[in-house]
Amino acid sequence: MSAVGDVRRRRIDELAARAGQVPEGEGGVSLTRSAFRRLRRNPVAILGAVIVVVFLVVAAFAPLLAPRDPLAQTLLSEIRPGFIPGSQPGFPLGVDELGRDLLSRLIVGSRQSLLIGVVSTLLGVVVGMALGVLAGAFGGWVDTVVMRFVDIILSIPSLLMAISISVLLGQNQWSLMIAIAVTQVPVFARLLRGSMLAQRGSDYVLAAQALGIRRRRIVFGHVLPNSLSPVIVQATLSLATAIIEAAALSFLGLGDPDLARPEWGAMLSNAQDFLSVRPELAIYPAVCIIVVALGFTLLGEALREALDPKFRR
């Protein structure tokens, strides 16, 4: 009886001693720092980050890492109808239909693919968010006008839209990026508007209004930060789509006219004529696209969880 009482008393004393103390790492840490801390503890985030970083490093140092010249048609003489040489000494992944080293082309191609993905997604996010903030912040007729505009963009098939824009802007890699970005804009605009409208009706917005905070401050300081997480997740997903869409445009002959720059999407579409001869020609660039997309998606998902204070423990 007394032993039990002692244990309980000690337990209570311990609790009392700890009361009022904040567990380490929680007391007043900034949002970004604690988000980063939680990212580091999350294996999914680590995996995603490692993938993304590896590809970024490869893209940055591509000329140094590529074992051969990606344009040299070294093994052209060995290619016959119905035969493309596979893996052999000096060519770990074999060569493509023009006798160029596949590994070197993949490594150098990461530059162009990542550039298209990142730049077009960034463009899409920036413009889409601007429209979304406009619609979500003002509501009413501004919302109606902006959203009808976005609907019009959305109603045109994205490929058709991209083709028209590529043709309009002339054929170069920047018009390709802009074309892809334009097809992304409606997604981000709608997404941000929707989540902002949902936040606008929340209690803390009413409370901020009751304190006389001006609208600009409410929109940018309160509503926007709470509406961003779906946009962040969508951006990571869009990176993957952008790379694939670039491939589709390349396939239609609207890609980068500079053939000296290898690109995964173009490699993928070129490979389709030789699927029965050497499927690896399609598989390797496809795997690269999938793994990069996976890396960005994992990182984005982990980022959303880390940024959401409700997930904080």
Add this chain to the structure above:
Amino acid sequence: MSPLTIEELPPRDAGQDGRPVLEVEDLSVTFTRRGEQPTRAVDGVSFSVAPGETVGLVGESGCGKSVTSLAIMGLLPRRGVEVGGSVRLHGQELIGAPDRELRGLRGADMAMVFQDPLSSLNPTVPIGVQVTEVLLEHREMSKKDAVAEATRLLDRVGIPDPSRRLKEYPHQLSGGMRQRALIAMALACSPRLLIADEPTTALDVTIQAQILELLRELVVDTGTALVMITHDLGVVAGLCDRVHVMYSGRIIESADRHDLFARPRQPYTGGLLASVPRLDGARGAPLHPIRGSARDVIPWAEGCAFAPRCDNAQDDCLTEVAGSTVPLEYDGPGRELRCRHPLEYPRTPAGATASGAAR
């Protein structure tokens, strides 16, 4: 409860002469929706609040208490809402005032504390930023001064270790502390009018008592006029000077707190008091709830809205029989009543002593 340090506020020249801080006259709020019958949520509500006075608006859910408070603050949406009557803050008309003017008043001269402290605080912004932004909005103040002032404010509402708490996020604070932080934000610019919309409903009982005590001290020390919106008669008994009982959008009984608890006249008020559990009642004695629910109302135009649930109801409670709707009439000094068949005294109604309801 920890002792509070309430510092002297600069004296307000206005309001010292006893003029009311807030005058609400014949306030009405109608919600219109296309294709639907307009709903009158608040109908002809009038009351006033003097400096340092606490006025309670009491009633069950859906009786129009919160809509009244939002209408006073000018926070109702413009579309689909018609606000009529007059609301004056120190003589300044608020109904129909331009948005810019209202925004300048909100937070500075009138402020509001909401029911749910967690959802009323932005989860992604530290407490400190949310307190300082009010100061920066309404007072000419450097960022550094604002932080110092915010620390002082949190300290004043009884939040321990305020400089650390400033950097924390709402989810890191306990429920009571969140409500204290909200009160600190509302009081940041020492408003002359504070509206508290069920400030203790989301809190447990011990914290409730602390928050009420805090509000009471603030009102007494700073001369702020407080409008207390609640359905909790315990809160009314502990805090309010005057009480207005609302039912279905109208005030049905107004009285000083003591009079109301000692001799409720409206059968609805009597029913509310009788349904409060009492410590001095017999053990196992059943409570007496009011029959039906708040939805069992008839429009005021057709008679007393409470008649369908009322034990005293008679035929002339209906407009059809009496030839007029039930008016809000003088009912002795300081009292008003909207009822044709009120509870009569000296008979003591069950559970109607002030001590019983006050607990």
